[in-house]
Amino acid sequence: MELYGLEKNRLPTHVAIIMDGNGRWAQLRGKTRLEGHREGTNSVKTTVEISRDLGIRYLSLYAFSSENWNRPHDEIAGLMGLLEKFLQRELDRMMCEGVRLMAIGDRTRLPASVRRVLDHNIYLTRHNTGITVILALSYSGRSDIVQTVREIAWKVKTGQCEPGEIDESMIAANTETGSIPDPDLLIRTGGEMRISNFFLWQIPYTELYITPKFWPDFCGQEYIQALLEFQRRKRRFGKTDEQLLQGLG
Numbered sequence: 001m002e003l004y005g006l007e008k009n010r011l012p013t014h015v016a017i018i019m020d021g022n023g024r025w026a027q028l029r030g031k032t033r034l035e036g037h038r039e040g041t042n043s044v045k046t047t048v049e050i051s052r053d054l055g056i057r058y059l060s061l062y063a064f065s066s067e068n069w070n071r072p073h074d075e076i077a078g079l080m081g082l083l084e085k086f087l088q089r090e091l092d093r094m095m096c097e098g099v100r101l102m103a104i105g106d107r108t109r110l111p112a113s114v115r116r117v118l119d120h121n122i123y124l125t126r127h128n129t130g131i132t133v134i135l136a137l138s139y140s141g142r143s144d145i146v147q148t149v150r151e152i153a154w155k156v157k158t159g160q161c162e163p164g165e166i167d168e169s170m171i172a173a174n175t176e177t178g179s180i181p182d183p184d185l186l187i188r189t190g191g192e193m194r195i196s197n198f199f200l201w202q203i204p205y206t207e208l209y210i211t212p213k214f215w216p217d218f219c220g221q222e223y224i225q226a227l228l229e230f231q232r233r234k235r236r237f238g239k240t241d242e243q244l245l246q247g248l249g
């Protein structure tokens with residue numbers, strides 16, 4: 001298997017990506033924003049394929065935020081159409097390559113036709129073991145936390161747990177990403193230095209990699225660069241270098 005100079009045993013388990021810059025990519029070329037999003041689907045395919053080939057277990061893609069509902073109606077409709085076609089077209093490949101699809105976010109706001117194909121693909125791919133691709137659609141990190149608080153408050157109210165029993169693992173288990181480990185690496189394309197209401201609870205010690213490349217230009221080589229950079233990082237999780245060297249903790 002091609003490893004592109006990466007160390008096999010130091011790959012991230014979970015990569016999350018904020019796919020930004022489709023609009024600017026299109027504007028630079030005198031194309032419509034939708035053409036930028038369409039071009040962006042190629043980068044989605046490339047990143048899923050490389051992640052799967054490398055043995056990365058989880059790939060989370062921020063495809064549509066709760067705030068994106070405020071965009072012009074035409075752009076939203078175009079994006080939803082793209083998503084629907086993409087999911088229809090890619091099902092066979094997902095099955096062949098062992099991709100398990102999951103979705104997080106408020107699916108009730110998605111058009112029925114998108115929900116249908118999304119649910120269909122999630123169901124059919126549920127036993128695949130190659131890689132889990134988590135699509136964040138109509139997702140908001142803060143809403144995820146609000147929903148989690150509500151669920152735990154309900155458990156307290158109905159006597160299923162005491163307030164003193166609430167701990168980090170209980171909160172984590174009740175977020176939308178539940179059993180999925182926190183991302184090791186968060187990539188943002190398009191150069192903006194912010195999280196944009198993506199994972200908030202999930203990224204306390206996630207390594208951040210921000211590239212000015214627009215999402216449609218984020219090719220395989222760019223992804224490998226991000227992974228190589230990740231492998232150069234020293235992850236201390238609050239400890240000192242000396243502690244890490246001595247293998248303490």
Ligand code: FPP
Pocket residue numbers: 019020021022023024025033037038040041044061062063064065068082083086135190215
């Ligand atoms: C941000 O770029 C991108 C989005 C809001 C949509 C991302 C969607 C895709 C990559 C295609 C469909 C997704 C899948 C999973 C098939 P932007 O429009 O904010 O770009 P800008 O900052 O340059 O305006």
